[in-house]
Amino acid sequence: MPDEVPATGGPALGVVGRGRLGSALLAACRAGGTRVSLTASRRDGWQVDAVPDVLVDASAPEAHADVLAYCTAHRVPLVACVSNLTDAQWTSLEELATVVPVVRATNLSFAHYVQLRIAEFTAALTRGPLGPTTTTVRERHPIGKAHRPSATALVLAQTWAGASGRTVADIADERAGLPVSEHELTHTWNGESLHVRHHVGSWAVPARGALTAAGWARTAAPGLVTMRTVYDDLTARSTP
Template sequence: MPETPLTGGPALGVVGRGRLGAALLAACRADGTPVSLTASRGGGWQADAVPEVIVDASAPEAHDDVLGYCASHRVPLVACVSNLTDAQWTSLAELATVVPVVRATNLSFAHYLQLRIAEFTAALTRGPLGAAGTTVRERHPAGKAHRPSATALVLAETWTGASGRAVTDIADERAGLPVSEHELTHTWDGESLHVRHHVGSWAVPARGALTAARWARTAPPGLVTMRTVYDDLTARSTP
């Protein structure tokens, strides 16, 4: 593995050549972001220099190699693999004591807005005007690794944390076109409110991964989520 950083601008390492990894590489080519390292199950690790940030879009099987590389080279990590074991989540937290780690359950900015809307709704529905019931629905194409999705669980946890009321159901569906849908539904007597987020292209999470990588490049060590990234970036852009 290379021992010296690439100079002349931000450089990424992309681990994984699946749908997200391929979309991220395409996004890097489109906007001129250098990629100094790639790794995949079929191609192994290929590196010109140590990247400034690694985006892991691979699978749990590659987790130890990715964390070992980031720890030994002190490289920030954007971790996009959600179906990790408890031991692997613990290892991710340990890495965050020495480098910044973004735990990217969902990379989309609109998903961030959906979470903020859930919190806003929770604040306005306390007391006698409270929602009679809240549910989460998620849809992914057939072949999605696990169900319910990590994003659906985060939606449910966000609602419960903000409102003090658990969701009454999390429905998951495996059918249809890429990429995903996540919907939060609040039901009163005779009316309902649906907050739905639909992603139809892998270019969307790829843009989010680039945003997270640029943020992590100058962040201090610590384990954060995309919520922290977007909170920080929206705060900077607010007059």
């Protein structure tokens, strides 16, 4: 049955998936006093005490139809953490977002958001006579990562291209080492290089990001957004 912990005023969560992220998220809920009113997994099925305020999907593409149906039927905001969906499944999320908030959370880390902002800052500085740079992306995940290059690596490349008007020269992917991931942008020009590397060593990091996204989505208007919108909004609120 769903984990019962004292309510703290935040959203009651539904958590779909008992893998690495789902398990870390449930642990974070227990530690922080966030009530979990729904859990779902391939082994145990759907266990529901009450309709949650927000549903976090940390499962797999195979569960997408059930997640979509539940959120549609109960008008529950969704934090979608499954990155390897099909085009048709992404389209169905867009349709759901016409009635509830949907956060497309392919990377939940706040430091990844900062890395994207640094990429945009670097692009602005290297447009003039001191540039241009040659830019590459490198990503590393442990053996067993579902697809390559990762969604985060592609977002880094797309962000750089959009900000600079120049595509990255290469995206290198590696499958080795310890959890959880590394993503690095390397800018090279005039005999020097700048490396902007982000390393995540614990699944507690994306779990915290999922809780942040859920808290944001609870009061958001319907629409499909990414974690960039969530962190843009939250950092703007905290700026004097």
